[in-house]
Amino acid sequence: MLRVTDVFKSFDGPDGKLPILKGISLTAEAGETVALTGESGSGKSTLLHLVGGLDQPDAGSIEVDGQDISALDDAGRAAMRRNKIGVVFQQFNLIPSLTVASNIAFQARLAGREDKAWSDDLAARMGLSDQLSKYPEQLSGGQQQRVAIARTLAARPSLLLADEPTGNLDEATADAVMDLMLELAAETNATLMMVTHSERLAGRLGRRLHLRAGQIT
Numbered sequence: 237m238l239r240v241t242d243v244f245k246s247f248d249g250p251d252g253k254l255p256i257l258k259g260i261s262l263t264a265e266a267g268e269t270v271a272l273t274g275e276s277g278s279g280k281s282t283l284l285h286l287v288g289g290l291d292q293p294d295a296g297s298i299e300v301d302g303q304d305i306s307a308l309d310d311a312g313r314a315a316m317r318r319n320k321i322g323v324v325f326q327q328f329n330l331i332p333s334l335t336v337a338s339n340i341a342f343q344a345r346l347a348g349r350e351d352k353a354w355s356d357d358l359a360a361r362m363g364l365s366d367q368l369s370k371y372p373e374q375l376s377g378g379q380q381q382r383v384a385i386a387r388t389l390a391a392r393p394s395l396l397l398a399d400e401p402t403g404n405l406d407e408a409t410a411d412a413v414m415d416l417m418l419e420l421a422a423e424t425n426a427t428l429m430m431v432t433h434s435e436r437l438a439g440r441l442g443r444r445l446h447l448r449a450g451q452i453t
Contacts, residue, residue: 243260244294268428270428270444271430272431273432288397342387385398
């Protein structure tokens with residue numbers, strides 16, 4: 237499902253180019269769950285953004301389901317995110333003018349895979365059934381995070397990428413969200429890759445990759 241080959245990425249800094257990723261290579265099979273761990277600044281989120289087609293590497297290739305997304309233009313990468321890749325950000329990125337129900341359905345609707353029964357089931361399992369007619373500004377931060385996660389899962393992505401998805405949740409809710417993401421991966425044979433600082437949550441995934449100074453150690 238995922239093959240990253242010799243990927244480099246740097247950003248402009250005050251003293252020139254600042255290297256972030258230094259020749260990253262990894263693979264993940266369909267249905268595999270992978271934790272990305274490492275200190276802040278080690279390149280975890282940068283790698284996740286590249287795999288999600290949100291940015292392009294300076295060198296190397298990233299294949300998702302046999303297609304090199306690093307060679308696609310903006311429209312091609314957007315189509316991959318719409319049809320195959322789901323990303324849960326640290327930021328909620330909810331649409332303020334849409335209700336909770338419409339926010340949850342939004343990504344699945346774009347992909348042509350809207351399933352109201354599945355969306356309602358996700359809302360129930362996220363504890364959001366009584367919030368569906370509300371708007372994001374009426375929710376707590378933890379509730380907004382649960383809406384964002386439900387929105388991503390509603391589209392049933394083949395590759396699910398999550399950047400600290402439970403950072404705004406209490407431990408019990410974080411465990412429930414992890415249960416749901418792992419269940420979805422198992423039910424649909426999706427690949428799950430998650431950035432986390434939590435040793436406890438990382439231990440629930442099948443494999444762990446640790447980044448240090450832009451390399452896998």
